[in-house]
Amino acid sequence: MxxxxxxxxxxxxxxxxxxxxxxxxxxxxxxxxxxxxxxxxxxxxxxxxxxxxxxxxxxxxxxxxxxxxxxxxxxxxxxxxxxxxxxxxxxxxxxxxxxxxxxxxxxxxxxxxxxxxxxxxxxxxxxxxxxxxxxxxxxxxxxxxxxxxxxxxxxxxxxxxxxxxxxxxxxxxxxxxxxxxxxxxxxxxxxxxxxxxxxxxxxxxxxxxxxxxxxxxxxxxxxxxxxxxxxxxxxxxxxxxxxxxxxxNEDKVKAEIKLILQQREWLQNELTKLVITEHIFPSDSNFLLVRFKEAKQLFDYLIAKEIIVRDRRKVRFGDNCLRITVGTPEENQKLITAIKNYQP
Structure with a gap:
């Protein structure tokens, strides 16, 4: 060309x-x-x-x-x-x-x-x-x-x-x-x-x-x-x-990538157990796109808990979807605990 x-x-x-x-x-x-x-x-x-x-x-x-x-x-x-x-x-x-x-x-x-x-x-x-x-x-x-x-x-x-x-x-x-x-x-x-x-x-x-x-x-x-x-x-x-x-300091970056991937798998497993979770899309990244029941209400609830995720409900094929970045183990645990305590 x-x-x-x-x-x-x-x-x-x-x-x-x-x-x-x-x-x-x-x-x-x-x-x-x-x-x-x-x-x-x-x-x-x-x-x-x-x-x-x-x-x-x-x-x-x-x-x-x-x-x-x-x-x-x-x-x-x-x-x-x-x-x-x-x-x-x-x-x-x-x-x-x-x-x-x-x-x-x-x-x-x-x-x-x-x-x-x-x-x-x-x-x-x-x-x-x-x-x-x-x-x-x-x-x-x-x-x-x-x-x-x-x-x-x-x-x-x-x-x-x-x-x-x-x-x-x-x-x-x-x-x-x-x-x-x-x-x-x-x-x-x-x-x-x-x-x-x-x-x-x-x-x-x-x-x-x-x-x-x-x-x-x-x-x-x-x-x-x-x-x-x-x-x-x-x-x-x-x-x-x-x-x-x-x-x-490339070794530090590689170690963090390894931990993020481990936490991505942990987060996916924990989200799968929740009744509010409808679907988790396969991920090759450091985030998960998740379809929830009552995604808007859950999004607002998490904000009130000072846990910020991304609302992706308005993108094509993103109905009731939130995008969740894989955080530290402590952050991920806070997220899961908060969702478990969510009351519709």
């Missing part, structure tokens, strides 16, 4: 901003190039605009090259930049499965891009042919969330790959919850498909949601386009330092 043909003409012609730190390579000792305050505060200097140290550490963990990585201010920045690079406002379209992560539609709307929503099955299964039938020549970007939010299930990998092979545009596979899944990451497929972008995040398994640091993996051609459009210093220096610390 010729990626350049998918890029908006104004983006192809764009001359990117060149920051002071873009104009040299190597190390410096005296910095008189960026009009910074010279007195040390640990944050008086601009951060590395390309987060090179993070990418060097992250690349072997993800089995990619540093040049295949974009780091954004949350995955939301990557979503917005992808839409702006490939979709002409008022003309082009994006296509998404439904239900799915809500920011795909919001970012498209902000950029005046039409959104085609294609329903998953009632069991939240993805069928490639259904989405391919709804796409047309102006459909430039597709967003697939796997494991899916809010359902929690990993999409069938064969169906996703079938879609990538047939869709004549950019395919974004959002893997925010991949660390909790047995499914193989689509980063393994990057060399096969020039149109593929895989998003992940530091917000979930890495425990850094407060930093707002998202990852996107793609061909060097696509990453260079994203770098061309992104703000010059989009990741601040404190975030970069915290991310490096986390990457140097």
């Amino acid at each position: 010729n990626i350049e043909n998918l890029v908006r003409p104004n983006i192809r012609a764009l001359m990117p901003y060149s920051s002071a730190r873009d104009e040299f390579t190597g190390n410096g000792e005296v910095f008189l190039d960026a009009n910074e305050n010279p007195f040390e505060t640990e944050v008086n200097r601009y951060p590395d605009p390309y987060q090179r140290a993070i990418k060097e550490n992250l690349a072997p963990i993800k089995s990619v090259r540093p040049s295949q990585i974009f780091l954004g201010n949350g995955s939301d920045e990557a979503i917005d930049l992808i839409i702006r690079i490939f979709c002409e406002p008022g003309k082009d379209k994006t296509i998404i499965s439904d239900p799915s992560y809500g920011m795909y539609q919001v970012s498209a709307g902000i950029n005046n891009i039409e959104v085609i929503k294609v329903p998953l099955s009632e069991n939240f299964e993805f069928i490639a042919e259904n989405m391919l039938k709804e796409a047309d020549e102006n459909t430039k970007v597709a967003f697939l969330c796997s494991p899916n939010n809010p359902s929690g299930n990993a999409l069938d990998s064969a169906e996703v790959e079938k879609f990538i092979q047939s869709f004549e545009g950019i395919v974004v596979v959002d893997e925010a919850y991949i660390d909790f899944s047995l499914s193989e990451s689509f980063t393994k497929k990057l060399e096969n498909y020039s149109s593929l972008i895989v998003m992940q995040t530091f917000s979930k398994a890495w425990g850094l949601a407060g930093l707002r640091l998202g990852m996107a993996f793609a061909s060097e051609e696509i990453i260079s386009l994203i770098n061309k459009v992104k703000p010059p210093y989009n990741i601040n220096i404190l975030t970069q330092k915290a991310a490096l610390e986390a990457l140097n």
